[in-house]
Amino acid sequence: MDGLLPRPGWLPARLDGGAALNAPQNTGAEAPIVIDIEASGFGPRSYPIEIGLALGDNRALCTLVCPEAEWTHWDASAEAIHHISRDSLLQHGRPAAQVAEMLNRELAGKVVYTDGWANDYTWLALLFDAAGRVPAFRLDNLRTLLSEEEANRWHDTKAQVQAELHIERHRASNDARVLQLTLLRLKHGLQPLGERGRSHEAHLLDEMAKLDALTLGDLIAAQRGIFSAETQREHHAAALACGGRVIAEHLQHSLAGYVLLRPGEPQSWEILSINIHPWYRSTGLHRRLLTRTLAHLISHGAVTLRSRVLPGHEVAMRLHEKLGFARENAGDDSNLHYLIRVADLARRLRQA
Numbered sequence: 001m002d003g004l005l006p007r008p009g010w011l012p013a014r015l016d017g018g019a020a021l022n023a024p025q026n027t028g029a030e031a032p033i034v035i036d037i038e039a040s041g042f043g044p045r046s047y048p049i050e051i052g053l054a055l056g057d058n059r060a061l062c063t064l065v066c067p068e069a070e071w072t073h074w075d076a077s078a079e080a081i082h083h084i085s086r087d088s089l090l091q092h093g094r095p096a097a098q099v100a101e102m103l104n105r106e107l108a109g110k111v112v113y114t115d116g117w118a119n120d121y122t123w124l125a126l127l128f129d130a131a132g133r134v135p136a137f138r139l140d141n142l143r144t145l146l147s148e149e150e151a152n153r154w155h156d157t158k159a160q161v162q163a164e165l166h167i168e169r170h171r172a173s174n175d176a177r178v179l180q181l182t183l184l185r186l187k188h189g190l191q192p193l194g195e196r197g198r199s200h201e202a203h204l205l206d207e208m209a210k211l212d213a214l215t216l217g218d219l220i221a222a223q224r225g226i227f228s229a230e231t232q233r234e235h236h237a238a239a240l241a242c243g244g245r246v247i248a249e250h251l252q253h254s255l256a257g258y259v260l261l262r263p264g265e266p267q268s269w270e271i272l273s274i275n276i277h278p279w280y281r282s283t284g285l286h287r288r289l290l291t292r293t294l295a296h297l298i299s300h301g302a303v304t305l306r307s308r309v310l311p312g313h314e315v316a317m318r319l320h321e322k323l324g325f326a327r328e329n330a331g332d333d334s335n336l337h338y339l340i341r342v343a344d345l346a347r348r349l350r351q352a
Contacts, residue, residue: 031056031184032145033112036176037120038082040067041075048123049089050082051099052172053106054180061106062173062243066093068130082171087231088238092272098265100131105266107137115179117141142179150186158182173243204246207255209233211275219310223334236260239272247292249285256280259293264306269297271307274316286319291349297342305342308335323348 031054038050052062066089074086094102114120121139128135143151161182209229212220221227240246244262248255257276264270271293276285297305307325309316311334323345325338 031180032142033107033110034142034176034180034183035112035114035120035139036172036179037114037116037123038084038172039078039119039123040071040073041078042119043073045073046075046123047071047073048127049084049093050172051103051127052174052176053103053112054173054176055106060173060177060243061102062171063099063102064089064093064238065099065127066090066095068096083234084238085231085234088235091235092238092262096127096130097132100128100133100135104133104136107135109136111138111140113140113142113145113179115142142183145183146186153186154182157186161185201240204248204255205233205236205240208236208246208248208258208260208275211255211258211277212273215275215278216273216310216313219312222312223310236273244272245296247289247296249289251280251285257285257289259289261293261296261305263300267301267303269300269302269305271305274307274319276315281315287349290323290345294342294346294349298346302342305340305345307338307340309338311336 033056034054036052037048038052039046039048047067048065049067050062050064052060054060064084067086079085117139124135124139146154158178161178209232212232213227213229217227220232236246239260239262244260246258246260248258250256255277257280258273259271260273261269261271274286274289276289306328307320309320317336320338323340325340328337328339
């Protein structure tokens with residue numbers, strides 16, 4: 001693990017993170033890669049729960065980490081900041097081995113910068129030890145890229161970037177992107193690219209939770225013992241924060257249906273939820289949603305598509321069977337798991 005160890009240095013603690021941001025273009029070279037890690041808390045028993053990357057080619061990656069059996073520490077005050085519940089980690093987190101493999105695949109031979117080297121080094125070491133792997137990249141302190149004058153301006157510049165981009169949510173990939181944008185502004189005088197903020201996404205998450213309460217509330221309560229719209233909203237938000245995508249259709253100014261999916265293994269995506277309002281189940285809406293989903297999968301080079309369905313969700317089960325999804329062996333939860341090749345899904349949708 002010594003290859004991870006950065007040089008000593010200091011940067012101010014980060015502020016609350018939020019919107020998914022785009023890196024400025026035309027800097028003359030790729031931007032430095034920045035990593036940010038959210039954890040169960042601080043101290044010797046803490047562990048990583050979310051890892052975000054701002055890559056040099058204008059991509060951002062994020063993943064939740066499923067706790068190992070011996071990772072039992074949990075700090076409620078830390079959860080109040082990052083708003084990631086342990087239940088979300090168990091539901092959406094990836095195993096340590098899978099996360100370590102993804103990091104090595106994306107970062108092999110590269111230097112990755114952090115503003116919290118002491119903690120991030122410890123958490124990455126814990127992750128790779130649990131995975132039984134060695135990091136293929138080097139972790140360094142972001143401070144080494146700054147002059148004294150730039151370091152003195154860091155805090156104010158970072159706060160300015162966050163304010164301009166309407167930062168609301170504390171997410172690892174968002175924090176990493178803010179750090180990267182702050183560095184680029186200090187080095188090149190670049191302005192971050194504006195976007196709409198998070199109001200649209202927040203409203204969509206509210207609509208999804210409301211539709212879930214209407215159509216899936218009883219099924220979810222049967223599986224988990226209780227249905228909570230707030231918990232359901234947090235599950236969806238966690239999926240989006242880790243690279244997920246919502247394909248939604250609105251009719252008569254309200255959400256008629258949606259598909260929530262996220263990237264999984266290389267060349268594979270997973271549908272976490274398909275939900276259509278009962279009023280629109282015989283209108284062909286499911287085909288429109290899945291056609292748009294197929295276009296997204298093809299544009300992202302997906303070869304296979306997995307899907308999970310709540311037990312007892314007869315409508316979704318019939319839809320998967322009609323489209324040719326194959327049942328997989330049960331996973332580590334009580335959901336039903338399905339698999340189909342993207343090419344086969346395209347053929348089935350053309351025939352439908």
